[in-house]
Amino acid sequence: MDNLGVVFLSELVGTALLVLLGCGVVANVALTKNKGFGAGFLMVTIGWGLAVFAGVIVSYNSGAHLNPAVTLGLVSSGATEFGSGVPVNVISVLTYIAAQMIGAIIGAVVVWLAYKQHFDQEPEPANKLGVFATGPAIRSYGWNLVTEIIGTFVLVFVVIAFGGGRQGENGGLAALGALPVALLVIVIGTSLGGPTGYAINPARDLGPRIAHALLPIKGKRGSDWSYSWVPVAGPVIGGVLAGWASLILLPILA
Template sequence: MNDINLWLYFVSETVGTGLLTLLGCGVVANVLLAKSKGFGGGTLMINWGWGLAVFIGVLGSAYSGAQLNPAVSLGLLLAGDLEVTLFFVAVAGQFVGAFLGAVLCWLTYKQHFDGEADAATKLGVFSTGPAIRSYGWNLVTEIIGTFVLVFTIFAFADYGDIQVGTPGGLGPLTALPVALLVVGIGASLGGPTGYAINPARDLGPRIAHAVLPIKGKGSSDWSYAWVPVVGPLIGGAIAAVAAPALLSMV
């Protein structure tokens, strides 16, 4: 850690997560908000948009190893691949970046937010929500989705294809496997909750929704906000414990 500048580490995670959230929330805005040129593009467009957002976010945060997700950072911490100080610096950067990315998304689509009558649609640009509200089962969905994410990231590292969490450890196409992984999770497991699989990605934009002067925005749905935070952290922790044993069998 002596060779790592903590400020640059924080900035790296802030920039990467900011790009992730700007483009991820942006594709949702493009599909959902009335009069947008991408209106009605469908869930697959959203899935691919989030995957490409991850691709760009990873490339934008090479210094810190492109964690971009407190669940990933927690997994690395529990696996002994990330020091405690770096964990807290990374997570702080992730939440700041997620908030700023959501603000930039709002500025980009300001007129479309003003022209959208449905408050739930506006909130859906910023944060996730369940198709069927059942907190226990929604939690299970987020745990499973995030387990797949973090476990597979460990598998990539095991095969030598990617090294998330290692400063400077990014090759030119390192971002591609994780981007495709996110597309796959969204396409197959994203239906019940909108697949937050990332506490910063959900909570940062939800806070932005709460504080921004969005016309007719309605509630930020704080009663649900704990699910996309707690679920991914549990899923990431389980993956960190399971990966060494399960991957050693491969």
């Protein structure tokens, strides 16, 4: 398998594991028949942080981007190489993003399989959608977008800063390290996650939302496509801005 194939598989498996464990903790908390039902937002944020930890561990070969916003943020920071010696170009960027999207859909499908009986017995369609996709506490598309931009900016800026500016080989979440990036995701969730549920990752939201739309989930309703652009556009903008900001600020702050 060539290097591009290695990073594709690495990103796919890492993102699938990330979404399986992340959406899995939401299912445990949100679906009423579960033992974890009602455990609260703190359990969700800790679960997502540890889900990122697991995803990073298994995808070091690709640099563990696991997130199109991270990939695009590294590009905008001037990175010349991704994981396994893959050069930064249109083909490699699209390969990363495709693997992340496919992995996210697969992870969401496995969550549905794990909780199939609980989805069947869940009376609230909103709870079922909430397992897969984020939604705002107060729906205001402009301000929801701002929240997602800020949260993703923090994620990508810290990741780039930890690597000393522009990331070289294995640039991505792997450059920060599995445990530190898990703690970073938890603190973003606990501090900035309340307004939107903090997608901070287009693949994490769009992939499972597509799975929700396609899966034969008993009693489901719409997949809230009117909001779906926010957790895609916000993280992309935040990631790219973080990459640009790193070119200006990190040489000063270092």
